[in-house]
Amino acid sequence: MNKKTMSLCGLVCLTIILLAGCSEYSVKSDGKTTLILAENQPADYPTTIGAKEFARLVEEKTNGRYEIKVYHGGQLGDEKKAVELTQLGAIDFIRANTTPLTEFNDQIGVLAMPFLFEDEDKKWDMLTGEVGNDLLDTFAGTRLVGLAFYDSGERSFYNTERPIETPEDMRGLKIRVQSSELAIDIVESLGASATPMDYGEVYSSLQNGVIDGAENNFPSYYTSSHYNVAKYYTVNGFQGAPEALLASQEMWDELSEEDRVAFKEAAMESIEVQREAWADLTEVSKETVTEAGSELIEVDDVNEWREAVQPVYDKYGNEYSEWIERLSNDE
Template identity: 60%
Template sequence: MKKKALAILMVMISAVLLLAACGKDEKASGSSDKKGSGKTVTLKMAENQPDDYPTTIGDKAFAKLVEEKTDGRYKVEVYSGGQLGEETNTIEQVQLGSIDLARVNASPLSQFSKTIGVTSMPFLFTDEEEKWEKLNGEVGRELLDTLEESNMVGLAFYDSGERSFYDTKRPLKKPSDMKGLKIRVQNSEMSISVVEALGASATPMEYGEVYSSLQTGVIDGAENNFPSYYTSNHYEVAKHFTSNGYTGTPEVVIGSKKLWDSLSDEDKKAFQEAALESVDTQREAWAKLTEESKKGSRKSWKQNC
C-alpha cells in the first residue's frame, strides 16, 4: 500500500514539474513571438498644418522611416490639420502621454524649456548653412535634450523659414511704424518681448484664430513665414508684408516620455535616426513651397493694386 501511494505521489510530482516546464517554455515562446509575430503598435502624431504642408510631408517621411527601421513593429499615423488640437494643447497632451508624437514650433516649447527658447532670438545665425549645421549637430541635440525635464523627448528640428511682420494698416518701413499696432505672436516670452520692444502690443493667440482676428480687427497684424502667410490666406486680409526675416524659430518633432520609456534602446535609436533623416525631405518641401508662396502673394498684390 505504501509503495502504491509512493508511486502515485511520484507521478503527481512529475506531472506538476512537467506542467511548470511547459508553462515556462510557453511564456518564453510567447515573449519571443510578440517581437516577431508581426503585431504593430500604432502611434498618433499631431500636426496642425494641412496634409500637403512641408511639416506634414516631413512627418509622413518620419512615419515611413520608423516603420521601416522597426521592421513594422511601430506605425505612426499623422493627424494633420489640427485634428488632435492646436499646438499648445497638443504639447500638453504629449506631456501627459495621451498623444505619442507631435510636430510643434519651438516658440511655445519655450514655456517648458527656457533653453530651447534661444532659437527664437532675432538674427541668431549668419546664414542657413550655419543654422542647420548647429541644429543638426551637438548644439541642437543639447537643446532637444532639455525637453526631458518636462516629460517630452526632442527628436529633430524642421525648417520654418524666416518670420516677418504683416499687417492690415500700413507698410512698415521703419521700427517706429510698429507703434500702436496689435500684433499676434506665439505664446512665448521672447516673441512678446521683441514685439513690445518695437512699440507694438503683443497679442498671443492660437494660429487657427489669426485669419478671423485680422478680418474683424481684433488684431492689426501678425508675424510668420511666407508659406504660412500664403497658405492660410492671411494675404487676403493683411496686404502689407514686411520681408525682414528677423527670426527663424524652427519646428520641433517631439515624443512623449511615456512612449520613450516603453521603447528598447534599439528602437530609440531607430526613432532618432528616422527623425533626422526626414529633415532633408521636409526642408526640400519647405524651399519649394516658399518660392510658390512668394509668387502667389505677389500675384495677388498686383491684382489688388
C-alpha cells in the same frame, strides 16, 4: 478636487475618447507594433510630410517591426492637449512648435529670440549638429524626448498701412502678437504697440482696423488669406523658432537601445524631406501673394533691426546666455 487633478482627469477622459476612435492605437500583433503620431496641420502640409517620412523610415529601419500612424489635422486634439497626452504616454509622438513648448521646457525658448542666426545655412548647421542635439536633450525630465527639429520658416512683419523698411517705420503701428511676453517685448522694442490676439481673430481685425499688422511666415500669410487685407510684407526674418518632433518618454523607455538609434536616425533623416516641402510651399506662397498685389519689402541688412531689439537681449540674455553663446559660435 484641485485644478491639477481635474485637468488630469480631463486628459484621461479625452484619451479614452481618442482610443475609442482610433482602433489602431499602439497595437501589437504579428510581431509588429503600431504607434501613433499627432500632427495638427493638414495632410499636405510640410510638417505632416516630414512626419510621414519619419514614419516610413522607422518602418524601413526596423524591418517592419514598427509602424507609425500619422493623425494629421488635429484629430487627436489641439497642440497643447496633444503634448500633454504625449507626456502621459497616451500618444507616442507629436510634432509641435518650439515657442509654445516653452511652457514645458523653458530652455527651448532661446530659439524664439529675435535675429538669433546670421542666415539659414548657419541655423540648420546648428540645429542638426551638436548644439541642436543638446537643445533637444533639454526635454529630459519633461516626460518628452526630443528627436529632431523641423523647418517653420522665418517670421516677418506685414501690415495694412505702409511699406516698412527700417525699425523707425514700425513706430505707432498696432501689431498682433502671440500671447507671449517675449513676443510683446520684441514688437515694443521696435516702437510698435503689441496686441496679443487669437490667430482666428487676425483677419477681421486687420480688415476692420483694430490692428494695423501682424507677423508670420510666408505660408501662414498666404494660407490665412491675410495678404488680401494687409498688402505690405517686410521680409526681415526677425524670428525663426523651428518645430520639434518629440516622443513620449513612456514609449521611449520601452524601446531597445538598437531601436532608439533607429528612431533617432529616422527623425534626423526626415528633416531633408520636410525642409524641401517647406521651401516648395514658401515659393508657392510668395508667387501667389505677389500676383495678388502684395508688396514684398526685402531687407538685405538687418543690423539696424538687431540693434533695435537689444533691449530684448538685455532682458533675457542671462536666462539664455549659454545657448546664445553656443548658437553664435562659428566653429
